[in-house]
Amino acid sequence: MGHSRSCEVAVIGAGAAGLVAGRELRREGHKVVVFEKGESVGGTWVYSSSVESDQLGLDPCRKIVHSSLYQSLRVNTPRECMGFFDYPFVPRPSNKERDSRRFPEHTEVLLYLQDFAREFELMGLLRFGTEVFDVHLVDEGRWMVRSRKVRMDGCDDSVADESEVFDAIVVCNGHYTEPRIAEIPGIERWPGKQIHSHNYRVPEPFQDQVVVLIGSSASALDISRDICAFAKEVHLSSRSAPDKQPMSKQPGYDNMWLHSMIERAHADGTVAFRDGSTVRADIILHCTGYKYNFPFLKVNGVVTVDDNRVGPLYKHIFPPLLAPSLSFIGLPCRVLPFPLFEMQSKWVASVLSGRLALPSQEEMMMDVESFYSKLDAAGLPKRYTHAMLDYQSDYLDELATVCGHPAMEEWRKQMSDMTLKNIRSRPDSYRDEWDDHSLVLQAYEDFHRYCKSL
Template identity: 50%
Template sequence: MSPTQQLLSDKRVGVIGAGAAGLATAKELIHEGHKVTVFEQAMQVGGLWVYNPEVDSDFLGVEPHRKRVHSSTYASLRTNLPREVMSFIDFPFLTQQGRDERCYPSHKEVALYLENFAKEFDLLHVIQFGTLVEHVELVTMDSTGEKQWKVITTRKIDGVVDEVKEELFDAVVVCSGHYFEPKIANIPGINNWPGKQMHSHNYRLAEPFTNQCVVIIGTQPSGMDISRDVANVAKEVHLSGRNWNSSIDFTKPMGRHQNIWPHSTVIKTYEDGTVKFKEGSSTIADVIMHCTGYRYYYPFLDTKGLVTAANIVKPVYQHVFPPSLAPSLSFVGLLHKVLPFPLFQFQAKWIAMVLSSKVKLPPTSEMTESIKAFYDQCEASSKPMHQWHDLGDIEFEYLDWLADQSGSEHLESWRSKMKNIAFQHLFNNPDTYQDQWPDEDLHQEALICLQQLEITR
């Protein structure tokens, strides 16, 4: 590539968010020679892994003008995957003496790992901390006919607005995550129910639930995790879900404290505090906690309706590029139930190389057809829309495809084995899975691989 061609391929790129996705994206964009600015509303890197004791002013998370807190991390949170399998592809997540050395470490350990990643790859100087992205809009075409984006940001110091800035970028990558805009269950009679409601986004500590009867809606990892945490102090925990194993016995308690009672879905609540479940049982509860997931929410992003976000973000080619706005707009990290850090890095490599013109996207029409075929397949299989960013069994096939786009090596085979075992281990041993790993040979294989990478990188 000639110097002139190199100059034309270098882009000024705005990255929204300095969590794991934003850091991976900044690293890969810089590696490709792009001029990067990362906007982060917090005062440190780490995104959702940074614990913040503050919560939204509305515990349920439905008041549109509430004071919002980005992080959903609670004090006792640990990873639900072993640290080795979470590692970035070129930055091993190994134990460090004097820190949390557990296989399933705490949120604090993950945040430190991400801070080390940012320092290792010299990313801190491109991050504007304490900066909230207020508006992102496609506004002009530059002299070469390329799209440009206006980004308006507000910087605050000690809660006071210090600067409002407007900048133009050749491309914007949205890396702000999707675990902060609560989605709640629709419960008949809830408007007259006298107890307290909240969403897991605003859960931090178990102590406020001491001696209370708590109904937790949702049996995904956060619901299971929080129910065990609350059970340490609560009188009773009633865990309500739609997708229990067929062998579940709704008449017997579960968990080491024997005070967690499984139930089917909540079908009605009453003015006397009663919560009734589909299988026929009921309880008088003090609290209903919605561990019911999140909506995709990007209030700053104005695409004139070309991209929408709620249960999913659509349309996006391969969960990354909106066809009509590609490659100038992209998303990293829309998928869930995946190996997050390697996924972010592979997506970021692809984006960076497309922006460098080293990799070409298919024509807009072809990307649109691919998306339509995918949506048709989801509908034909009766897959709920909120699961369309869930890859299921094809996760590692997708990761291999991403690796091929950037000419990268595929993930090591031990990663898929370790992830599959980890989720089976969680399912079989929900109370103890974070404290013991069932396959030491596989653990040693992963350690040796990562230690060798640490030596050679």
């Protein structure tokens, strides 16, 4: 099937997903505008020392800080795995200010995305300082996008709204802004301070505090080790710790313990765990993830968010009743994000141009329902719908086949799997001690084939 049309497409968000979506859409011949509320590319990779006034993120009227980065963050995936397929995330030895480590700090990722935007001349597609606040269908299946300029000077003077019509919407607004909070019985009477990791930046405010940290994700591991150098005690509460197993001191730390889940918080300041232990805590730090949130999208319930399941979506991208004019890039988690964004974007761009076709609405809905049934049969709650840890390779290979793109490299799959195992077994050293040198050599052999300039 050849190219049959060029669409006017609005991409919402200029993080990694929005940038590669813009590139792939333009490559396919579409006219693209990328709306970005901030003043630069990078999305969640733009660090801000600011935190929200409500550090739990529950107040809907709070001024939202988009970034969830903490100052010490280093990536938890090797740079060889992270990069886009045809633009590897390789060190820049000619620039002494760049971080050349395999697991670099967050600023290096932002610089990589800035390099990507310049390399592929994407800046002309971007409309910075522009907030999209309303997206809805109008006549003939097109979309009205209403936006307004964001005042960066703190002034509250009103700014005129702008309305534009597009053929298609690609949602790339990220999912690390709206916090999910653990439900703790008795918390309303507990007198201590609560924070979500979205508002964690540096460890110094935890000096001499007794901290209960909820969660076992990579960021929870990082933050617990960050604050233990300052806190009096750090108590980790994890779903993975059996309820009947006594609390245990973490190897290598004198002031860090692992507990089961929290049973209850009490008015006297204590926190009781299911393992029977009790701690008098000053702070509860929620490292409990995020909610998907699309406040601008008005589709009359055709797409909903139910316990963090965005749906119904065909292959995590297309709502069957609104496909292909509405799509989502970057919803899956526990993945190699940039390669996944790229492959999803290739598919969306090709479908919009008519070069590839989607199944019928009925077939797409049947596929979604079959997928949900498999999750139910496996006992997985809805909140894990987009968690792909065990099948991301199959998913990416499926998209690659549809798009006529080579499958994900075997070295990338093996390197990713090995890193996950190392995170679990060596959380303190996996970034600086590794044993996958043969895979690194394979990666750079491929990089030289992809990019002759390397």
